[in-house]
Every structure is written in C-alpha cells, then in structure tokens.
Amino acid sequence: MKRLFRQHLRFAPKIRHECSNVQPFFRQRAQSNERQVVTGIPFAKMNGIGNEIVVLDLRDSDLKVSPEAARAIAATPGAHFDQLMVLYPARTPGSDAAMTIFNIDGSESEACGNGTRCVAMRLFEEGAKDRLVLETRAGLLPVRKTDDGQFTVGMGKPKFGWQDIPLAEPFHDTRYIELQIGPIDAPILHSPSVANIGNPHAIFWVDDVEAYDLARFGPLLENHPIFPERANISLAQVLSPDHIRVKVWERGAGLTKACGSAACAVAVSAARTKRTGRKVLVSLPGGDLFIEWRDDDQILMTGPAELEHIGELPAETFEDTAAA
C-alpha cells in the first residue's frame, strides 16, 4: 500500500498537466490549495479510425500491466478498449518509448497500427519533435506527423514465410494457402493469403465484404489449427487498383471498426497477388488508411488519431502487479 501511495504522488504532476484543458474534475482538484493525494492512474481513451485504444503511460512508474490487469482495465467505465497500449521507458538508444500491446482478452500483440498512431499523438503533444521512434516486440517503428495532422508509421517489412506467419505446416507459396470454411447455408471462404506484420494475418479475397457473416466465421478462423498463434482475419474486396475495402475480425478482440496492421497485411498481399499497385487506400468500417509498400520493402501506414477523454484507473487495478 505504501508503495502504491508513493506512485500516486509521482503521477500527480501529469494529471494536473492533462486536466488543464480536459476534465473539470481534475481541474477543480488541481486548483485547490489543499494537499491532495491522487488516487488513480491516468489513462487516455483514444481511437484510430474507430479502433478503440487506451494509452497508459507508465514511463515514470514502477507499475507493470499483467494480462489480468489489462482485462480489469477494459472493464473500467470509460476505459473500454480493443487494444491497450502501455508505455514503458525506452530500452533501445534512439527510441522514445517502449510499448506493450494488449488485446481486450488479455493476450499480447506484437503490433498495433492504429494504437501506434494514438501513442504518437500523445508523445508529439509533449514536445516540439516532428519524429519519434517507438519500440515494440516487432521492432522499432518510426513515426512522423503529416502536414494535415495525421501520422505516418513505418510498420516494418512484411514476412511471408510459413514459419514466420506462423503456420502449423509448410506452405511454399503463402500468396494462397489451402483453407476453406463455410457451412452449406452461407458462401464459402477459401484460399486466403497470409502475411506477418509483426503479428499474424490471413486475408480472404471476396467480391463483397458484406456478403459474409464475419462474426460467425471469425472465431473459427482466428482459432483454426493452421494458425498456432491464432490470426487476425480480414475480408478484402478490391474496388480498384488503388482502393480496397476491408472488414476485420481481430485476434483477441473480435470485430473492430479498423485494424492498421490488417490494412498493411491486405495491402502487401494485394500487391503480391497482382490485384493492386503498391500504394492503396484501405477503407475500413471506421475510416480510411493510406498504405504504401515501398520498394525497399518497408510499409508506411498513414491515418489519423483522436483523443476522446482522459480518465483515471483505480489503484486496485494494479495492486497485484506493482513491481517488487
């Protein structure tokens, strides 16, 4: 308890900084002359084209987030998320922060494109920098702000080897793998392309993304034995050589309004199967992302981020997870 108390005090200046223009509750407290004990840990509820993101900045803290704590945070009013982005101090020279990414089911992901733009938005607000480098389990991701207030993330190089996806058995050509699913009363999904953008993705090419009940097929495909680490499942409809419509069932999160890494996986797979060029607009239910697969193999993802509100998490959320 003593330790938690100390940590709360260390969070106080940040809360005061944030409350100046966001939450009346915090503002009132900051203006008071009484000695205050801050009882919660601040978080930012954000979204990247509708993909629900919570950013939790633990760079000045000894706290760690466990899978149980991540699930508890998701159940906290105002803190619901598809992905939780936890910031820790940078470990690699030249990087600005390290990120751990949780899905709502408490599982960890190696990559989250929409969440990375949200984190970047928060960090750009701290200083005059126009470039950042964020550390993830999938490597270092450079981010820059665009002239129109969006964010471009270098999502790294895609991997296509069957062991890299990973798949449970060898496939030499991962542009299409043998997989078919669909009961007799619904159209069949088959022959997905697969790609790894730090995290595993399967893409089913369809004529109309609305013709399939992804909520019904998603869980079966996500957990199919061919994907030993499960997979994010996309339906992709090519509208033109530079425009693709996509719906996503996310590993560990289910149907979401958007998934940045899925947009990247779809874009590189579309170019790889000669459906499109290497620069495409990907339209998801929550909005659009622009994806460029450069000749040097790097994927660039550009899109917006939005702050919804600042809140605070009860200290008990972390009680079992404070670093010893």
Ligand SMILES: N[C@H](CCC[C@H](N)C(=O)O)C(=O)O
């Ligand atoms: N929504 C995220 C991806 C989360 C991926 C996660 N569902 C997993 O790989 O387990 C995005 O914008 O890239």
